[in-house]
Amino acid sequence: MSRIASFSPQIDAIVVGAGFSGLYAIYRLRELGLDVRGFEAGNGVGGTWYWNRYLGARTDSEGYVYHYWFSDELLAEWDWSERFPGQAETERYLNHVADRFELRRHIAFNTRINAAHYDADRAVWRVTTASGETVTARFLVMCTGGLSAPTFPNIPGRDAFRGESYHTGQWPHAPVEFHGKRVGVIGTAATGIQVIQSIAAQVASLTVFQRTANYTIPMRNPRLDDAERARLRAHYPEWRHRVHDTFAGFHFDQMPQAFNDLDADERMRILENLWADGSLKLWIGSFREMFADASVNQVFSDFVRAKIRARVHDPRIAEKLLPKDHGFGTRRVPLETNYYEAFNRSNVELVDVRAEPIERITPSGLNTSAREYPLDMLVYATGFTAATGALSEVDVRGRGGVSLGEAWNHDVRTCLGMQVHGYPNLFMTMGPLSPAAAFCNVPTCIQQQVDWIRDAIAHVRARGCTVMEATAEAEAQWVEHADSLANMTLVPKTQSWYMSGKANGKPRLLPYAGGVNGYKRECDAAKARGYDGFAIR
Numbered sequence: 206m207s208r209i210a211s212f213s214p215q216i217d218a219i220v221v222g223a224g225f226s227g228l229y230a231i232y233r234l235r236e237l238g239l240d241v242r243g244f245e246a247g248n249g250v251g252g253t254w255y256w257n258r259y260l261g262a263r264t265d266s267e268g269y270v271y272h273y274w275f276s277d278e279l280l281a282e283w284d285w286s287e288r289f290p291g292q293a294e295t296e297r298y299l300n301h302v303a304d305r306f307e308l309r310r311h312i313a314f315n316t317r318i319n320a321a322h323y324d325a326d327r328a329v330w331r332v333t334t335a336s337g338e339t340v341t342a343r344f345l346v347m348c349t350g351g352l353s354a355p356t357f358p359n360i361p362g363r364d365a366f367r368g369e370s371y372h373t374g375q376w377p378h379a380p381v382e383f384h385g386k387r388v389g390v391i392g393t394a395a396t397g398i399q400v401i402q403s404i405a406a407q408v409a410s411l412t413v414f415q416r417t418a419n420y421t422i423p424m425r426n427p428r429l430d431d432a433e434r435a436r437l438r439a440h441y442p443e444w445r446h447r448v449h450d451t452f453a454g455f456h457f458d459q460m461p462q463a464f465n466d467l468d469a470d471e472r473m474r475i476l477e478n479l480w481a482d483g484s485l486k487l488w489i490g491s492f493r494e495m496f497a498d499a500s501v502n503q504v505f506s507d508f509v510r511a512k513i514r515a516r517v518h519d520p521r522i523a524e525k526l527l528p529k530d531h532g533f534g535t536r537r538v539p540l541e542t543n544y545y546e547a548f549n550r551s552n553v554e555l556v557d558v559r560a561e562p563i564e565r566i567t568p569s570g571l572n573t574s575a576r577e578y579p580l581d582m583l584v585y586a587t588g589f590t591a592a593t594g595a596l597s598e599v600d601v602r603g604r605g606g607v608s609l610g611e612a613w614n615h616d617v618r619t620c621l622g623m624q625v626h627g628y629p630n631l632f633m634t635m636g637p638l639s640p641a642a643a644f645c646n647v648p649t650c651i652q653q654q655v656d657w658i659r660d661a662i663a664h665v666r667a668r669g670c671t672v673m674e675a676t677a678e679a680e681a682q683w684v685e686h687a688d689s690l691a692n693m694t695l696v697p698k699t700q701s702w703y704m705s706g707k708a709n710g711k712p713r714l715l716p717y718a719g720g721v722n723g724y725k726r727e728c729d730a731a732k733a734r735g736y737d738g739f740a741i742r
């Protein structure tokens with residue numbers, strides 16, 4: 206039977222994606238009394254936590270703020286086993302949510318959406334699945350994830366490799382056996398680091414192909430017992446509000462002191478304390494000047510480089526692992542566990558592909574300009590097309606048939622990161638120019654965005670209207686506002702997935718740099734002003 210044959214022809218809202226935001230959007234829109242339907246390419250819920258099931262996959266956010274806040278019962282019954290939960294536990298949590306709130310019955314699984322075209326005459330979105338079925342709905346909420354369209358490096362011969370090869374973002378459900386194998390990993394950012402530290406002791410040999418060394422922080426990840434969980438739960442009533450009122454959506458915030466007002470001893474004492482916390486605090490819960498003042502940033506960068514150097518036995522390898530082309534925190538700072546110790550092992554080799562560029566992948570391994578590396582397995586930890594990728598992969602066409610992917614190729618623009626002018630009734634979570642695109646404990650931002658979208662749709666319906674669309678003027682103001690905040694920081698000066706690609710007419714910082722709290726204030730203000738900046742008709 207067709208997967209969507211049972212859907213009513215009068216669907217109010219379609220939600221694409223069944224990860225953190227898709228599940229929550231279905232829950233909130235159903236609450237409004239809408240007939241809401243979800244489509245999910247995977248065979249289960251979880252989104253990021255469904256696809257990224259490589260060994261070592263884990264959140265860099267504390268589980269006790271990396272969850273939903275909407276249900277007291279859910280908060281009371283769910284126990285996180287570790288401070289930073291692994292992939293399997295987070296996926297289990299999302300399955301529990303889907304079951305507990307009976308969300309699965311709204312979702313067609315194994316159903317990839319290939320196209321979404323706006324029919325201006327009827328004011329509906331016509332959505333087409335990969336198998337060619339079509340369904341229409343008034344509102345389209347794209348919960349397709351900010352980091353869900355994997356990118357592969359453009360290396361000749363990639364298809365010729367006869368060993369096993371995997372992208373971390375498309376990891377198989379069947380177990381992958383590493384024992385006794387010669388494994389190569391391309392990529393040394395958040396994902397590559399988790400893979401490398403997890404497999405180093407299992408494999409016969411591990412060759413790490415590094416293009417850019419990153420700053421990291423050692424994760425402190427104790428198991429949580431009942432007493433600790435009770436202590437943490439006592440904070441929930443406060444944290445459910447606080448997470449929305451901090452720079453990065455965590456239960457901690459940036460420090461009130463000015464770095465330059467402190468003497469050198471006091472600075473070091475604070476940096477050491479933040480370091481010992483073993484979390485992202487040093488990055489997004491410390492001194493705000495670190496993002497904007499090059500001399501302050503230099504102190505942080507030197508501090509972390511010294512920590513890295515101290516852990517690597519061979520000074521030549523240590524030198525390669527030290528970031529030198531950017532300042533601390535201007536790219537995503539991953540947490541790690543024994544990552545540097547992996548490079549002290551005799552079966553692990555680090556290849557600097559800037560000094561020794563990769564030339565081609567062969568049937569039996571990988572060739573750099575210097576030599577051949579025979580491999581049984583190649584792991585691509587090469588990342589994603591951030592923020593725009595998943596939406597651009599769908600043929601989204603708004604008023605006049607204009608392609609969103611093509612528009613964003615030219616210039617990445619949104620209004621509040623949730624709508625785009627020319628695409629009426631299309632809403633997105635984790636979109637460009639919202640903090641959810643990067644500087645955010647993602648579930649915080651997702652919940653705030655979905656709540657805003659729900660309120661906006663309720664407002665449209667309460668006014669007896671059918672259409673909501675960001676105006677060109679409001680979008681232009683938002684882009685200018687986001688750019689001006691971005692340009693006050695050092696972040697756009699660094700090459701990373703935070704920036705829209707070079708192919709674009711205007712490279713732009715994708716995440717909103719004004720903080721989760723600042724962003725929420727802007728969203729709340731737009732709502733309080735009756736959604737001015739949005740044409741409602």
Ligand code: NA7
Binds near residue numbers: 392
């Ligand atoms: P990222 O952060 O985009 O990292 C991708 C890595 O792959 C990074 O080290 C890249 O080097 C490397 N890469 C990409 N292409 C190549 C080629 N052609 N040759 C060598 N190395 C290459 O993706 P992740 O999956 O690690 O993390 C994404 C986010 O997921 C993360 O920030 C968390 O928020 C969760 P580069 O740095 O570009 O030189």
